[in-house]
Amino acid sequence: MKAFTQLTGTAAPLLEKGKPMSNVDTDMIIPKQFLKTTERTGLSKGLFHELKTLSDGSPRSDFVLNRPEYATASILIAGENFGCGSSREHAPWALLDQGITCVIAPSFADIFHNNCYKNGILPVRLPVDVCQKLADQAGGSNHVFTVDL
Incomplete structure (x- = not known):
């Protein structure tokens, strides 16, 4: 695993009604039907499946990770209690397979938080108002951020 010291990249705001989405559980991150593997690759196809696809399986153009930028x-960037629910380690694997190596939120479920560290994702806890400001900025014209330890 590569040491995390600095990351510059695109920040995607995971929003619900204009606010960072709270209580994103591990089943929302990677639904159970995508857990048939112990491999850490190929899981991005299931990442946020119910949020990013329509009932016919086609991509939702309004879902943040489906947008070209x-x-x-x-x-x-998400809201409070990110990664709640079951302890499935596939959740951080799916995020990594998508290329996400940092999640910013006001709070994380304990098991998910620990699984992030074990798998090379930096979970950053910031106050709710700061996460909202960052989400607003990422949703605007400046969505390239630098996270520097």
Whole structure:
């Protein structure tokens, strides 16, 4: 695993009604039907499946990671309690397979938080108002951020 010291990349705001989405559980991150593997690759196809696809399987054009300017996002901005639910390690694997190596949120579920560290994702806890400001900025014209340890 590569040491995390600095990351400059596109930040994608995961929003619901204009606010960073809260209580994103691991089943939302990677639904159970995509857990049939112990490989860490290929999981990005299931990442946020129910949010990013229509019922016919076609991509939703309004989902942030389907938009061209966020297709290569390496930073995800979310709301409180990110990664809640079951302890599936596939959730950070799916984020990594998508290229996301940093998640910024006010709080994380404990197991998800620890799984991030074990898998090379930096979970950054910031106050709710700061996450909102960052999400607003990322949703505007300046969506390239630098995270520097």
